[in-house]
Amino acid sequence: MSLLRCRGVTKRFGGVKALSEVDLEVAAGEIVGLVGPNGSGKTTLLSTIAGSLPVTAGTIEFDGRDITRASAHRRAHAGIARTFQVPRPLGSFTVEENVATASMFGRHATGRAAALDRARDVLKAVGLAAHAGHAVDSLTLHERKFLEIARAVALDPALILLDEVLGGLNPSEAALGMELIASLRERGMAVIYIEHNVRAVSTLADRMYVLNQGQNLADGTPADVLNDPRVIEAYLGGPVDA
Amino acid sequence: MSVSSLALAQTLLNGALLGCLFGSIALGLSVKWGHLGVADFFHLSLTLLGAYLTYSLVTELLWDPFLTLAVTVPAFFVVGVGVQYLFHLIDAQPFTTLLITFALFIVTESVVSMIWSPDLLNLRPLLADGFTTSIRLPDPLPRLAVQPIDLVALVCAALMVGLATYALRSTRAGRAVQAMRQDAAIAETLGVRVLPLTLAVSGLAAATAAVAGMVVSLRMPLTPTLPLQWIGVVVVATMLGGLGRPLGALVAAVVLMMIQNAWSLWFPPQWAPAVTFGVLFLFLALQPLTRLARERITSGRTA
C-alpha cells in the first residue's frame, strides 16, 4: 500500500493553473525524485502535500486517510515534514532552538529540555553540531539548507519533502547532502526530493516523476525516465545529462 | 521654587504607583500588538468596561470588588477569543484590525455613556476606610505615604506582568507564541496549532483588562472618556517597552509617570502628557543611531 497518494491534484492561482490533474504515489521508505523545468509546479505540488496551500481540486491520502482538507499542523502530526526552497529559519531563535521547536510541537511532542537534546542529536547527524548555539544569520547558505533538513527530520516524519536542498551548493557540499538524503531512507523515511539537477536525482531516487507545465509528463525508474523522449524534449530538446 | 526632597520622593512614588496601573493596561496591548500583530485600541475600552462593570456589581449587587473578577475575567476572555476569531474568519490584515478595533473603541465610549451616563461615577465614597486612607511606610523607610488601593495596583501589575513574562519566556506555550510571532506558516509546519494559540493569547490578554478595570474603578472617578486620557501613556509605554514585552511596558509606564509627575512640580501640569510624547519622539529619533551603533559593534565582533 502506498504511504502517499495524490489523485487529480489541481491548483489554480487566479488565472494561472499551476497544477492540473497531477497524480503521484510514494511507498513507505522510498526516495521519489520530482523534476521538471522552472515553473512546472514542483514546489506547488509539495506545498499542497504539506498543507501549506489548499488544493483547487483532487484528493490527497496519507497513510490510508484522506488529508486533502487537513491543516498543515495536522499533517505535521500525521508524519509529513517539508523544507522550503528558500530557507526560512526562525530568525530570533538559535540554530538548536529552531530544530527543537519541531521536536517540541511535532509528531511526538516533548518538553523543552528533551526537545533540545533531540535537536542536538539531529544537528550532529546533519553536521551542524558546532553551530547549535549560534544565531541563524551566522549560517552560510549550505548550512541554512541543512538546517531546513534538520528541522524537518526533528518532526520525526514518515515522509519528508525536500525542495531543492542541494541547489546552489558546491560539489563537496552537494555530495554531503546526497549522503544525508540517502541516510534518511535508511532511517525508514520516505522522501520526495525536488532538484533541478536531474543527474543528482537519478542517482538517489528509487523512482522519478517529471512535471511539465503543471502536468504529469512521465514517471518510472530513473533509467526509464531519463530515456523517455518526452522528457528529453521538455528539457530544451536536448539530452538530459548535457 | 524649591521642592523638598521628601516632596519630590513622594511625587515620584505616586507617579510610579500610577504607572503600575498604566503598565497593567499596556500589558494586554503589548501582547496583542507584539505577538498577534493587532494594535488593539479596543483593549483600552475593555479596561473601561471592566471598571464600569465592577462599579455596577459593587453598587447594585453589593459584591466585593475582588469578587467581581470571577465574572469579568472569564467574560473578557470570551470577548478576546471572539474578536480574534472574527479576525481569523475575515482573514483580517493588520490595517483592517486597526480599523475594527478603533471603531469598537469609539462605539464603546458611546455605549458606556448610554448605559452608565456621561457623568462622573465614583466608587471611592462607598469603599471601606481601609481602602482609601493613606498609610505611612514603616519606620526604616522614608516617611512617605501610600494609598492601599495603589498597593493593589502594584500587586496586580506585578502578578500579571510576572506571570505573562514567565509564560512567554519559559513555557511550551510561550515558545509556540514566539515561533508563531516570527513566522506563523513555519510554526504551523513545525506542528504548532496556530489558530487555537492566537485565540488563547487574545483571550488572556483581554482578561487582563478585567483586572486593570477593577483597579481603575477603585482608583479614580469613572467617565466614558477615560481611555482618551490613558491612550498616550499606554501606547507610548507599549512602544518604548518593546512590542510583546510586558515587563518592558510596565517599566516604561512607571518611568513615564514618574517623569510626568516630577515635571508637574516645576512646570505647568497641563503640559505633562506632552512630556510622554516628547520621550517617544526622542526615542524614535535616536533609534536609528542606536541601531547603527549596535550594528557597528556586532559587525566588529563577527568580522
Ligand SMILES: Nc1ncnc2c1ncn2[C@@H]1O[C@H](COP(=O)(O)OP(=O)(O)OP(=O)(O)O)[C@@H](O)[C@H]1O
Ligand atoms: N503564490 C503564487 N501565486 C501565484 N502564482 C504562483 C504562486 N506560486 C506559484 N505560482 C505559479 O505557479 C507555477 C508553478 O510554480 P512553482 O513554484 O510550483 O514551480 P517550480 O516547479 O517549483 O519552479 P522552480 O523550479 O523555479 O522552483 C508558476 O507559474 C508560478 O508562477
Ligand SMILES: [Mg+2]
Ligand atoms: Mg520550486
